[in-house]
Amino acid sequence: MLKIVQTVVISDGVFGLWRGTLATLARNIPGVALYMSSLNQVRSLMASMPYFTVYRPTHSSTSSALPVLTVQGNLFAGAITRSSVGILLNPFTILKARYESDLYAYRSVWDATKSIILSGPSTFFRGAAASAARDAPYAGIFLVSYEQIKHDIGENAK
Secondary structure, eight states: OHHHHHHHHHHHOGGGGGTTHHHHHHHHHHHHHHHHHHHHHHHHHHTTSGGGBOOOOTTOSOOOOSOOBOHHHHHHHHHHHHHHHHHHTHHHHHHHHHHHOTTTOOSSHHHHHHHHHHHOGGGGGTTHHHHHHHHHHHHHHHHHHHHHHHHHHHHHHO
């Protein structure tokens, strides 16, 4: 790792260690915000569908205002929300990957953006389907596991 750091500093200067940070922030900050708010919306919508809803008594001991979904509901909500946000923000992923790559050697994020725009609009969505196929199962399984752990901890606290 030190050899790589040394190589980057020699070729790009100390600030080369942070190359791509702006593009990463431009994708991750709205990405997390969109994912969390969209997940809440998707879960609320799914809570109105009997197949995805777990019966919760009116005098429930839970303090959460989030809808309680079935395993299938959580799996689907996590997968569809993560895939949708990933596809929507794919242009930032393309920008980040190209800007950080030595293959393109862009001088700035703006140069990278202009180059991608000139390549055509479809360039912004290259790899979106593959990314969605990669992220959907992870996000769905993560949400199912998270909700189960939350439930188990709540049961053990009683």
